Amino acid sequence: xxxxxxxxxxxxxxxxxxxxxxxxxxxxxxxxxxxxxxxxxxxxxxxxxxxxxxxxxxxxxxxxxxxxxxxxxxxxxxxxxxxxxxxxxxxxxxxxxxxxxxxxxxxxxxxxxxxxxxxxxxxxxxxxxxxxxxxxxxxxxxxxxxxxxxxxxxxxxxxxxxxxxxxxxxxxxxxxxxxxxxxxxxxxxxxxxxxxxxxxxxxxxxxx
Numbered sequence: 418x419x420x421x422x423x424x425x426x427x428x429x430x431x432x433x434x435x436x437x438x439x440x441x442x443x444x445x446x447x448x449x450x451x452x453x454x455x456x457x458x459x460x461x462x463x464x465x466x467x468x469x470x471x472x473x474x475x476x477x478x479x480x481x482x483x484x485x486x487x488x489x490x491x492x493x494x495x496x497x498x499x500x501x502x503x504x505x506x507x508x509x510x511x512x513x514x515x516x517x518x519x520x521x522x523x524x525x526x527x528x529x530x531x532x533x534x535x536x537x538x539x540x541x542x543x544x545x546x547x548x549x550x551x552x553x554x555x556x557x558x559x560x561x562x563x564x565x566x567x568x569x570x571x572x573x574x575x576x577x578x579x580x581x582x583x584x585x586x587x588x589x590x591x592x593x594x595x596x597x598x599x600x601x602x603x604x605x606x607x608x609x610x611x612x613x614x615x616x617x618x619x620x621x622x623x624x625x
Contacts, residue, residue, distance in 0.1 A: 419479045421566060424501075424616050425573045429572045431612050432549055433581020439463075442540075442582075449536065453590060457583055460538050464582045467544035468575045471552060475574075479560030479567045498617045500554045512606035530605030549578075551613060579602035 432438055439460070446456040552574050559566035 420553055421562070422569060422573065425552065425570045426577060427612065427616065428549075428555070429550050429574045429577035430581060431608065432551075433578045434585060435608065438467075438578075439582050439585035440585050445536065445540075446586075446590065451534070453534075453587075456586060458592060459540060460582055460586045461579065462537060462602065463540040463544045464473030464579045466541040468578050470545045471548035472547050472571045472575065475553055475571060478556045478565065479564075481557060481560060500557070501551075501613050501617035503624055504551055504554065504608045505615075507618060508606045508610030508613065512604065512610060574591060611621070 442456060442460045442463070445451075445461070451459070477588070556567060556572050559570045
């Protein structure tokens, strides 16, 4: 169970810290002259839409894990690490091809909206329609262990992702946005890929 919780925590933290989850909120709030309270409200609601769609997809994926519960040993030792490895290699390939496949928000497009309500709706819809697929591997594994494990993964993902997004937006408004974040944005797929490959290796060779 510990490997499941550690993996879920690691991926949730990674996604909360990656610029595509918080930097657009900082830049849009600056352009629209939002207050700190407005910025955090939009971040919280859009982030909740993002985690909700990811969790709903995760519950569906966990049903497949539940069907495989009798073969959980093989699932945990072979299928889960292989899925993580495949996802990690895919992200690394996208990095080598210089494609940003995990950008949740097109800040340029959303700034065309004219009102606070329209911006909130645009950001919420954009985040809802782009769930994080990496965490679904852990929902699959949790499904094989039972609904208590599914609930734990969902709770970890929602709390860590939302808290991390709000924290990074708060820091960003305080001055972090002045720092050139191009390296982090450009290497987002690299960071995600290396993390997934690392988790795959841990699941292959280390028992928690």
